[in-house]
Amino acid sequence: MSAELLRRGLADHRRxxxxxxxxxxxxxxxxxxxxxxxHGAADLNKxxxxxxxALKELLGVSAGITTGPGYLDVEFFNLILPxxxxxxxxxxxxxQVAGDEDAGRLELLLSYPLRRRDTVLSKGAVVGxxxxxxxxxxxxxxxxxxxxxxxxxxxxxxxxxxAGVGLIAMLHGWLALTVGAAGGGRGLAIGVPAAxxxxxxxxxxxxxxxxxxxxxxxxxxxxxxxxxxxxxxxxWWGVLVLVLGAAVVLGAGTRLFERRDLRVP
Amino acid sequence: MTGAPxxxxxxxxKTYPNAVAALVGLDLRVERGEVMGYxxxxxAGKSTTIRMLVDLxxxxxxxxxxxxxxxxxxxxxxxxxxxxxxxxxxLPDRLTGRTQLDSLARLRGQTDAGYRxxxxxxxxxxxxxxxxxxxxxxxxxxxIVQAFMHRPEVLIxxxxxxxxxxxxxxxFRTLLRETAADGRTVFLSSHVLDEVQHxxxxxxxxxxxxxxxxxxxxxxxxxxxRHVTIxxxxxxxxxxxxxxxxxxxxxxDGATVRLAAPANAMDAIVxxxxxxxxxxxxxxxxxxxxxxxELYREPADVx
Numbered sequence: 001m002s003a004e005l006l007r008r009g010l011a012d013h014r015r016x017x018x019x020x021x022x023x024x025x026x027x028x029x030x031x032x033x034x035x036x037x038x039h040g041a042a043d044l045n046k047x048x049x050x051x052x053x054a055l056k057e058l059l060g061v062s063a064g065i066t067t068g069p070g071y072l073d074v075e076f077f078n079l080i081l082p083x084x085x086x087x088x089x090x091x092x093x094x095x096q097v098a099g100d101e102d103a104g105r106l107e108l109l110l111s112y113p114l115r116r117r118d119t120v121l122s123k124g125a126v127v128g129x130x131x132x133x134x135x136x137x138x139x140x141x142x143x144x145x146x147x148x149x150x151x152x153x154x155x156x157x158x159x160x161x162x163a164g165v166g167l168i169a170m171l172h173g174w175l176a177l178t179v180g181a182a183g184g185g186r187g188l189a190i191g192v193p194a195a196x197x198x199x200x201x202x203x204x205x206x207x208x209x210x211x212x213x214x215x216x217x218x219x220x221x222x223x224x225x226x227x228x229x230x231x232x233x234x235x236w237w238g239v240l241v242l243v244l245g246a247a248v249v250l251g252a253g254t255r256l257f258e259r260r261d262l263r264v265p
Numbered sequence: 266m267t268g269a270p271x272x273x274x275x276x277x278x279k280t281y282p283n284a285v286a287a288l289v290g291l292d293l294r295v296e297r298g299e300v301m302g303y304x305x306x307x308x309a310g311k312s313t314t315i316r317m318l319v320d321l322x323x324x325x326x327x328x329x330x331x332x333x334x335x336x337x338x339x340x341x342x343x344x345x346x347x348x349x350x351x352x353x354x355x356l357p358d359r360l361t362g363r364t365q366l367d368s369l370a371r372l373r374g375q376t377d378a379g380y381r382x383x384x385x386x387x388x389x390x391x392x393x394x395x396x397x398x399x400x401x402x403x404x405x406x407x408x409i410v411q412a413f414m415h416r417p418e419v420l421i422x423x424x425x426x427x428x429x430x431x432x433x434x435x436x437f438r439t440l441l442r443e444t445a446a447d448g449r450t451v452f453l454s455s456h457v458l459d460e461v462q463h464x465x466x467x468x469x470x471x472x473x474x475x476x477x478x479x480x481x482x483x484x485x486x487x488x489x490x491r492h493v494t495i496x497x498x499x500x501x502x503x504x505x506x507x508x509x510x511x512x513x514x515x516x517x518d519g520a521t522v523r524l525a526a527p528a529n530a531m532d533a534i535v536x537x538x539x540x541x542x543x544x545x546x547x548x549x550x551x552x553x554x555x556x557x558x559e560l561y562r563e564p565a566d567v568x
Binding site: 002004005008012103104105107108109110111112113114115259261262264265 | 312316319320321322323341342344345347349351353354355356357359360368369371372373408411
């Protein structure tokens, strides 16, 4: 690990990072401001409870959307928040090795007395810290808004829910980093984790509907973390699997980067 | 390791996956305190060699050491004592020269900025504007400063003067001489002889991945061919001149014969010429550029 690489990686994109924080928090605030009009709507809940099971599963509805946690699970934690964090994390991971290498910016950096694996680890830390910062912004925004908009969120489940989505994003961000470290260009470094995330999302939503997908649910990071984190909390053994998976992915990145030739820009 | 040469390669080779042999069995030894020019046309294998020395790419055969440290097994230790300037320097667009140099210094754990500031002043480095606003020459200056700023024992510079104006090229040569006088070593590549002939003690010439010559600049000059033009009173047969050892007839036009020959063939030429009535005789030394082009051609003629 190089503290300077971490510092520099974060400093290079601090403006974009602030933008992500503001955007994610603003989206959370907008959802919170709409909630009071949904809160008392018993008809809406009845309507949704009459949806076919498969559709409810796809949307992530469990207890209904008229409670604060149920509403945020469906409207935010099941799709929009993972999407925001995934786009940011994959973009960052792909930029840090594949993007910099494509642009010829690794040539000078790697001539400095740093181990290549430390370079990968430092860049992985940049991705992790970026995800953590945006996740923290969302957490703080919802923590403040919960009493104001009567969302009635449990602090523990909110923290766990944000952390769970952050973990999904970090895993895919590290995969982007590792594809780049293995020698894939920027397109591949974005494409591989994006495809994995999309597949994971679909499997999680559809495995109940299409029985043959059921065994594959174990490969879906969304399913592993748990579908309704604010209502039901996280699936802890799934979280453990993802943490180990992320470590293996980043570890593979350090190995693969260590042994290959740097591309000529 | 004291006493180990600044740079040494043994059978250093690189064959790319597409079967292109970029470098074939390079054996080279660069002594400490020496400035060595590494010359060759574009695509000869210069950057391939340099990128293996800096451990950016890996040799497919052979090995290399810097100050006795293996460039693969002791890569980090070797790079700690190295200053490197890439042939195609790319720096982050948004950073200013100052932030860039500060960050690079911290990456080395370097705290003393005195020499760096002196270099910046000497080369008139623009420090407070983002990279994307700088001309190629101004970016190159930042590259030169970062390579020299920690006073490394060995400097490996890939086409360092590209983009520099002539005034700064002079300043750069002075810097090279100072560095060598300090007992430190410079290995610099170029595809133009002129860039290195005033700064380098020795010159290694590569073409098509092979070392084709290694000599001092002075010796290269001595080995240079002379262009001898002789005008006779009457037309003569050029064949006897062509028969002389290491002499080449470049043209025969009635009474005028043009020859190319090294210095040690002059005596034989003058004696052969004396058999005829001579009106005029001139001899001009070939410039180094010409020798250099000659060396470039050689392997092409063979294979």
